[in-house]
Amino acid sequence: MNDIPEKKILVIDDEVYIRDSIIGLLEDFGFNVIDAENGRKGLERFESDHPDMVLCDLRMPEMDGLDVLARIVELNPKIPIIIVSGAGNISDTVDALRLGAWDYIIKPIQDMNVLSHAVNKSFERVKLIEEKHRYQMDLERANAELKISLETIEQAQDRLVQSEKMAALGELVAGVAHEINTPVGVGVTAASFLDTKTKEIKKIYDSGELKRGELENFLQVVEEVSNSILINMERAAELISSFKQVAVDQSSETRRKFNVKEYIDEILLSLKPRYKKTGHHIRIDCDDDIELNSYPGVFSQILNNLIMNSLIHGFDGILEGIIQIQIVREKDQVIFIYKDNGRGMTPEQKEKVFDPFFTTRRTKGGTGLGMSIVFNLVTQTLKGSIICESSIGRGVTFTIAFPVLKEDRA
């Protein structure tokens, strides 16, 4: 029989035998049927009994079927209404459909299958509409959830990028502190040596036994040792000032005028502790006179990431790697070519190298953010482009091109 027995159907018809035959049939199908003999009563029952469907005659005393229909649609636009009308009322039926009736059956109903078909079809449609509505709600909810996840991911990514920057700065500080230790240590030793020698000669001088030869010897020691102190202190001062600049640049994104070659030398100086005990070499090919009004911190971060990647990924298992950095100034742009002769990348790795969180060293502390930061710095801050060429065993080449500010053009 019917698979939706719980449904309640309101039958409104003034002709008692038609009403009874419809009711009988619907009850046979397992529906719960209520009825009314005219439009006014029909409306009352509609409001008091909340049926799931209405079957309504058109021509009735007291209240016309079309008025009942209009009122029901107003009360509940989702309720399925099937018109039961005489064969002569075609134009009324058309009006009813316009007003919101779902279907119609012509009286007298000769084939009861027509009725059951119309009723079932309308209930099917209700089900479909409800399902569609549910899907839509699900979709909207899923969309809202996705939006929230996306925002959370973006925030997390921002935080990671920030902490990555801070970590790089921390490494820089540690490396430079180590590097400054050597010249300062040499300076302290030389100064204390000078102190001892000075005390010795003062004692001899005080005793009045200072010989010319001894004084000449002392003067020579003073000259050599103070020279060594000077060289080492200068070296320390140089390290500190370049570190200060690189560190400030790395943590901020301010624009200033700088000489590219000198700045790259400063960056390399601060990176030196990371590779000086290896057999790797870094070669720079850059004209002395390229001046840019740009973001030095961006250069420092780009170079840092590229070099650290060569040292960590490219030269993994390689003792003597070579990094070549070439900077060429063309009329309106600067071309920066970075090469290493390391292990290179597979086509899949090359494809994903700029994707955030892509790393082949997840378990060894890689976050996979380095190259995505480089990509963003090049394309967004420098308004340039970056391409990567690489294959297994043939190292990597990154070609970065970015426009020169108008005032810097030659």
Ligand SMILES: Nc1ncnc2c1ncn2[C@@H]1O[C@H](COP(=O)(O)OP(=O)(O)OP(=O)(O)O)[C@@H](O)[C@H]1O
């Ligand atoms: N010079 C290179 N030689 C070989 N592979 C490289 C080189 N540079 C990058 N890659 C590959 O690209 C991946 C992504 O590099 P990226 O700098 O974005 O992340 P990471 O170095 O793994 O981690 P992080 O830089 O965040 O510590 C690396 O994991 C590595 O597989």
Ligand SMILES: [Mg+2]
């Ligand atoms: Mg990296």
